[in-house]
Amino acid sequence: DADVTxxxxxxxxxTGKRIMLECSQTxxxxxxxxxxxxxGLGLRLIYYSFDVKDIxxxxxxxxxxxxxxxQAKFSxxxxxxxxxxxxxxxxxxxxxxxxxxTFGSGTxxxxx
Amino acid sequence: xxxVGLHLPTLSVQEGDNSIINCAYSNSASDYFIWYKQExxxxxxxxxxxxxxxxxxxxxxxTVLLNKTVKHLSLQIAATQPGDSAVYFCAENIGGGSNxxxxxxxxxxxxVNP
Numbered sequence: 001d002a003d004v005t006x007x008x009x010x011x012x013x014x015t016g017k018r019i020m021l022e023c024s025q026t027x028x029x030x031x032x033x034x035x036x037x038x039x040g041l042g043l044r045l046i047y048y049s050f051d052v053k054d055i056x057x058x059x060x061x062x063x064x065x066x067x068x069x070x071q072a073k074f075s076x077x078x079x080x081x082x083x084x085x086x087x088x089x090x091x092x093x094x095x096x097x098x099x100x101x102t103f104g105s106g107t108x109x110x111x112x
Numbered sequence: 113x114x115x116v117g118l119h120l121p122t123l124s125v126q127e128g129d130n131s132i133i134n135c136a137y138s139n140s141a142s143d144y145f146i147w148y149k150q151e152x153x154x155x156x157x158x159x160x161x162x163x164x165x166x167x168x169x170x171x172x173x174x175t176v177l178l179n180k181t182v183k184h185l186s187l188q189i190a191a192t193q194p195g196d197s198a199v200y201f202c203a204e205n206i207g208g209g210s211n212x213x214x215x216x217x218x219x220x221x222x223x224v225n226p
């Protein structure tokens with residue numbers, strides 16, 4: 001089983017719909033992150049959480065919200081999806097040492 | 113704007129040649145750098161990292177060089193193989209202390225020709 005699992009892998013949704021992307025990890029890491037990837041723009045940080053009671057906005061948090069339900073689970077919600085939120089979304093985890101992130105396989109979201 | 117400046121270029125090499133991928137960063141306070149490899153349809157994969165108190169670090173077929181004077185990071189891949197074809201990202205940690213979060217460059221597409 002993957003260390004970081006994202007569901008769904010692919011999703012097409014309509015403008016205005018609420019959608020949740022889920023992430024779960026078996027690494028035992030306290031820190032979890034949501035990034036968005038667009039062609040030519042690299043990965044941009046949406047939200048991050050350093051422990052269950054900690055939630056922080058990243059550089060592009062507008063239009064998104066998150067929930068850290070447990071150490072192992074960190075979900076990303078789009079309350080009212082819009083077409084420019086079409087992108088590849090990655091969840092990542094880390095410990096509190098500088099040892100790099102472990103990424104999930106991504107969720108490809110298309111908003112029509 | 114992004115402090116990690118890696119405009120998405122394409123690097124094409126012949127199998128067996130050495131590859132060098134470059135990255136410029138602008139934040140002199142960054143204390144940790146990582147190179148990631150992303151294959152099509154997959155999440156980024158950790159390749160090698162380096163802390164700011166080092167100039168060079170070697171792994172298996174890969175070497176990362178850090179030049180803090182000019183704020184430059186490079187990834188060298190020896191004897192490049194077709195399986196090395198991917199997008200490569202550099203990332204830096206700008207947050208100090210326990211505020212560890214990475215900022216990523218835009219990526220370089222490496223194509224290895226057989």
